[in-house]
Amino acid sequence: MTNSQDKSTSFVLFGALGDLSLRKLMPAWFYLERSGLLDDSLRILGVARQDITREQFQQKIIDALNLYVPDEYLDADVYNKLIERINYCCCDLNNHDDYQKLEQSLNGWNKPISYYLAIPPDLFEVVCDGLHNIQILTKNSRIVVEKPIGYSLESSRDIHDKLLKHFNESQIYRIDHYLGKETVQNLIALRFANSLFSSQWNSKSIEYIEITAAESVGIEGRWDYFDGVGQMRDMVQSHILQLLCLIAMEPPSRLNDQSIRNEKVKVLQALQPLNENNISKSFIRAQYSDGQISGAIKPGYLNEEGAISKSKTETFVAIKAEIANWRWSGTPFYIRTGKRMAGKITNIAIHFKSDAHFIFDQDQKSSTGNSLIISLHPTEGISLQVFTKRHGVNEGMRLRSDLMSLDFIKSQKLLKIPSGYQRLLLDILLGNQSLFLCKEEIELAWEWCDNAYKIWQKSLQPLYSYPAGSNGPNESKTLLQQNGHNWHDE
Amino acid sequence: MTNSQDKSTSFVLFGALGDLSLRKLMPAWFYLERSGLLDDSLRILGVARQDITREQFQQKIIDALNLYVPDEYLDADVYNKLIERINYCCCDLNNHDDYQKLEQSLNGWNKPISYYLAIPPDLFEVVCDGLHNIQILTKNSRIVVEKPIGYSLESSRDIHDKLLKHFNESQIYRIDHYLGKETVQNLIALRFANSLFSSQWNSKSIEYIEITAAESVGIEGRWDYFDGVGQMRDMVQSHILQLLCLIAMEPPSRLNDQSIRNEKVKVLQALQPLNENNISKSFIRAQYSDGQISGAIKPGYLNEEGAISKSKTETFVAIKAEIANWRWSGTPFYIRTGKRMAGKITNIAIHFKSDAHFIFDQDQKSSTGNSLIISLHPTEGISLQVFTKRHGVNEGMRLRSDLMSLDFIKSQKLLKIPSGYQRLLLDILLGNQSLFLCKEEIELAWEWCDNAYKIWQKSLQPLYSYPAGSNGPNESKTLLQQNGHNWHDE
Numbered sequence: 001m002t003n004s005q006d007k008s009t010s011f012v013l014f015g016a017l018g019d020l021s022l023r024k025l026m027p028a029w030f031y032l033e034r035s036g037l038l039d040d041s042l043r044i045l046g047v048a049r050q051d052i053t054r055e056q057f058q059q060k061i062i063d064a065l066n067l068y069v070p071d072e073y074l075d076a077d078v079y080n081k082l083i084e085r086i087n088y089c090c091c092d093l094n095n096h097d098d099y100q101k102l103e104q105s106l107n108g109w110n111k112p113i114s115y116y117l118a119i120p121p122d123l124f125e126v127v128c129d130g131l132h133n134i135q136i137l138t139k140n141s142r143i144v145v146e147k148p149i150g151y152s153l154e155s156s157r158d159i160h161d162k163l164l165k166h167f168n169e170s171q172i173y174r175i176d177h178y179l180g181k182e183t184v185q186n187l188i189a190l191r192f193a194n195s196l197f198s199s200q201w202n203s204k205s206i207e208y209i210e211i212t213a214a215e216s217v218g219i220e221g222r223w224d225y226f227d228g229v230g231q232m233r234d235m236v237q238s239h240i241l242q243l244l245c246l247i248a249m250e251p252p253s254r255l256n257d258q259s260i261r262n263e264k265v266k267v268l269q270a271l272q273p274l275n276e277n278n279i280s281k282s283f284i285r286a287q288y289s290d291g292q293i294s295g296a297i298k299p300g301y302l303n304e305e306g307a308i309s310k311s312k313t314e315t316f317v318a319i320k321a322e323i324a325n326w327r328w329s330g331t332p333f334y335i336r337t338g339k340r341m342a343g344k345i346t347n348i349a350i351h352f353k354s355d356a357h358f359i360f361d362q363d364q365k366s367s368t369g370n371s372l373i374i375s376l377h378p379t380e381g382i383s384l385q386v387f388t389k390r391h392g393v394n395e396g397m398r399l400r401s402d403l404m405s406l407d408f409i410k411s412q413k414l415l416k417i418p419s420g421y422q423r424l425l426l427d428i429l430l431g432n433q434s435l436f437l438c439k440e441e442i443e444l445a446w447e448w449c450d451n452a453y454k455i456w457q458k459s460l461q462p463l464y465s466y467p468a469g470s471n472g473p474n475e476s477k478t479l480l481q482q483n484g485h486n487w488h489d490e
Numbered sequence: 491m492t493n494s495q496d497k498s499t500s501f502v503l504f505g506a507l508g509d510l511s512l513r514k515l516m517p518a519w520f521y522l523e524r525s526g527l528l529d530d531s532l533r534i535l536g537v538a539r540q541d542i543t544r545e546q547f548q549q550k551i552i553d554a555l556n557l558y559v560p561d562e563y564l565d566a567d568v569y570n571k572l573i574e575r576i577n578y579c580c581c582d583l584n585n586h587d588d589y590q591k592l593e594q595s596l597n598g599w600n601k602p603i604s605y606y607l608a609i610p611p612d613l614f615e616v617v618c619d620g621l622h623n624i625q626i627l628t629k630n631s632r633i634v635v636e637k638p639i640g641y642s643l644e645s646s647r648d649i650h651d652k653l654l655k656h657f658n659e660s661q662i663y664r665i666d667h668y669l670g671k672e673t674v675q676n677l678i679a680l681r682f683a684n685s686l687f688s689s690q691w692n693s694k695s696i697e698y699i700e701i702t703a704a705e706s707v708g709i710e711g712r713w714d715y716f717d718g719v720g721q722m723r724d725m726v727q728s729h730i731l732q733l734l735c736l737i738a739m740e741p742p743s744r745l746n747d748q749s750i751r752n753e754k755v756k757v758l759q760a761l762q763p764l765n766e767n768n769i770s771k772s773f774i775r776a777q778y779s780d781g782q783i784s785g786a787i788k789p790g791y792l793n794e795e796g797a798i799s800k801s802k803t804e805t806f807v808a809i810k811a812e813i814a815n816w817r818w819s820g821t822p823f824y825i826r827t828g829k830r831m832a833g834k835i836t837n838i839a840i841h842f843k844s845d846a847h848f849i850f851d852q853d854q855k856s857s858t859g860n861s862l863i864i865s866l867h868p869t870e871g872i873s874l875q876v877f878t879k880r881h882g883v884n885e886g887m888r889l890r891s892d893l894m895s896l897d898f899i900k901s902q903k904l905l906k907i908p909s910g911y912q913r914l915l916l917d918i919l920l921g922n923q924s925l926f927l928c929k930e931e932i933e934l935a936w937e938w939c940d941n942a943y944k945i946w947q948k949s950l951q952p953l954y955s956y957p958a959g960s961n962g963p964n965e966s967k968t969l970l971q972q973n974g975h976n977w978h979d980e
Contacts, residue, residue, distance in 0.1 A: 192845075193850060
């Protein structure tokens with residue numbers, strides 16, 4: 001996948017003073033430095049509009065590290081080594097002349113250079129054109145972008161068109177930071193290195209699958225932005241459909257970029273579009289109302305600061321998705337994600353079918369068999385729910401449900417480092433695209449989400465309500481119960 | 491299975507001052523009393539030759555409880571309640587007249603009465619006849635016997651003939667105390683309440699199975715007895731073949747005595763006899779030599795007190811057993827049991843086949859897939875060995891082997907009570923035979939073991955040697971390695 005020729009040791013970060021840069025990317029560089037994984041020749045150029053010196057920029061990075069890296073990992077030797085690599089270029093991206101400053105700053109830097117656009121999408125075109133105009137781009141240059149890549153199929157195509165003017169697909173690194181998470185990557189190992197699971201990974205053996213991404217945070221002062229987006233575009237179109245792809249895809253014949261992307265694209269192609277007949281039983285949108293989290297009163301979505309009282313934007317969706325292919329037809333994939341829920345919880349639950357014949361007390365017969373829970377947050381690990389004999393000489397052969405558990409962090413005695421950016425930054429430098437999205441994936445995901453919205457509005461479906469701090473609206477339970485299923489944590 | 495009419499509340503214990511009675515049965519009664527599981531009307535009569543009073547017998551029981559029940563469980567109120575139920579009858583079992591004393595002792599006791607023969611098998615006949623002669627037996631009387639039930643097919647048939655003179659099969663309770671153990675009973679729940687396992691419980695999915703029962707003790711002053719028996723008769727014929735039956739049997743249609751016994755019998759019928767062609771690759775016998783356990787020097791078998799230097803009795807066997815039926819043909823069942831090994835370990839390992847295609851680094855391809863380890867000792871629980879991604883941004887997709895574990899004792903917050911006798915005693919009183927052996931099981935097991943011995947001797951196979959404190963002879967490893975397999979703990 002990679003050869004040394006392709007290795008990039010020059011990294012340009014547009015939007016270097018923004019939230020993504022200071023909160024996520026700088027700590028990620030720090031951890032990589034701390035682990036000794038950065039090439040000595042690596043140099044990083046921060047680009048932003050603010051007119052500050054290199055020293056001031058370095059100080060801002062140190063301030064950010066102090067804020068976002070836990071004390072026990074901080075180490076002055078490490079961050080001094082890191083900031084020595086870092087330079088700063090003040091640049092108004094809309095000003096043609098400023099690109100000359102950029103060129104000067106990069107004079108003598110090793111090629112290929114990686115450009116990370118931690119800036120709003122409406123600046124992508126002018127930056128790409130600006131880089132082109134100073135003739136700094138080569139066929140190995142890399143351009144890195146992150147969601148939101150548009151807010152619809154059309155707008156994402158527009159963004160891709162702009163990138164593709166100066167870069168081909170193999171140069172574009174589209175980030176979904178979920179894919180950088182160890183436990184998300186572990187889905188590949190779990191599915192394809194464990195015959196016990198792989199042999200039963202289909203609709204004959206699996207009754208249903210849940211994907212949950214609950215957030216306890218609300219809108220965090222971004223009401224305006226969020227109201228134009230909603231939970232479906234914010235979470236489902238990106239992170240959750242990526243999880244769904246990794247869970248549902250056919251085994252790739254090899255473990256390389258192209259094989260995995262191809263298999264993910266095939267899942268999205270087989271994802272059944274919601275339609276007017278099934279929308280009311282397949283797609284629940286809801287908004288949080290006033291409520292409490294851990295005793296603290298939280299305002300409802302329409303009572304948040306800056307809210308427009310008529311907004312119908314959803315802060316919660318629950319979806320019954322179906323994949324119309326040979327492996328999955330008949331096995332629903334239930335998706336649930338929302339803001340201001342009881343806790344921050346991300347997990348995937350695989351419910352295997354029970355055996356047809358049951359020889360234990362009939363009142364103990366459960367509608368499903370074993371369940372495999374893959375937890376991404378707050379723990380990272382897997383649990384297999386099994387049925388065992390209840391101990392006790394007078395318990396006869398009464399069953400009990402129990403958990404076989406594996407906590408990846410404890411088992412591997414790891415530091416708990418939450419972000420997935422380290423791996424992604426390293427892969428950009430190494431030229432490994434397997435954890436990045438291709439154009440087709442993003443567009444298929446948009447197409448499916450756009451259609452759901454359109455049908456929802458056209459058929460005048462209700463917007464439900466749930467109190468802040470709850471597990472979502474009751475309708476989210478009904479969505480499963482109509483098929484005899486239940487969210488595993490309810 | 492049981493109706494109240496059948497309930498027994500009168501229990502006669504022959505050999506009441508013997509080791510089994512004082513070490514195992516009295517503590518078991520104590521735990522049952524402590525749990526409030528004994529019927530108020532239950533009465534127990536101890537029978538032995540020693541001429542002591544009831545009070546002296548009660549004192550012996552209290553002494554035994556002090557010795558064999560951990561302090562934290564002991565409770566004077568409980569053992570006082572227990573010994574109030576207990577009476578004593580001095581009786582020379584070979585003396586006809588003494589049975590009159592027994593009759594008087596049992597005068598007025600509720601029928602049916604359960605008779606537990608904790609005495610040598612050569613006394614079974616005289617006791618059964620004695621009970622018959624005093625006309626105390628009814629069609630609901632129960633007779634309880636325990637291994638050794640003979641030392642060969644012929645001698646076990648002889649014992650059964652004697653029991654069957656006065657009792658029919660539904661009255662005879664043949665104990666294998668392994669079946670009283672919670673974790674052994676849990677095999678039924680694990681196999682038949684968990685579709686994830688049940689659907690793959692066959693030779694298509696399972697590469698091989700191991701059953702290990704290693705003991706660290708030696709002959710414990712019983713050289714004379716043991717030398718006439720050997721490890722095969724002592725452990726394999728009884729406990730280990732029972733475990734094998736529970737692991738290998740077809741799913742019973744119901745969970746009752748008859749269904750389970752039938753299925754176990756079918757396994758023993760399908761157990762392939764060892765023959766002259768395969769004996770050297772299927773049956774290893776060995777004897778321990780001088781060695782060390784935890785730094786303490788232990789004499790070899792032939793150097794134990796009272797040893798005859800020419801003995802060829804095995805203290806260790808390793809067997810490759812094959813079950814010639816539709817479910818298991820092609821999947822070896824490896825058995826390993828011995829005395830004076832490194833530690834006391836009892837477990838069963840199920841090795842699933844790996845997938846044919848492997849997409850990870852080829853040097854990580856393992857010959858087997860997932861393994862399920864069912865531990866009976868020293869822990870009680872199950873572990874599933876799975877392959878996960880090695881965490882770390884520079885680990886790519888390297889695999890690691892990890893364990894999902896469930897400890898029954900911890901999970902159910904149980905007292906650790908090692909014996910299986912509580913459940914068995916209770917089942918005798920309740921008239922539930924499902925955890926007891928039928929005649930046919932015992933005879934089929936003897937037939938298979940007798941044949942193995944015969945072929946071994948006839949074909950002049952070597953007796954191997956292993957140092958005390960080791961995992962057995964190297965030949966036990968070779969037994970598996972010739973098929974590309976390994977004991978999971980080596």
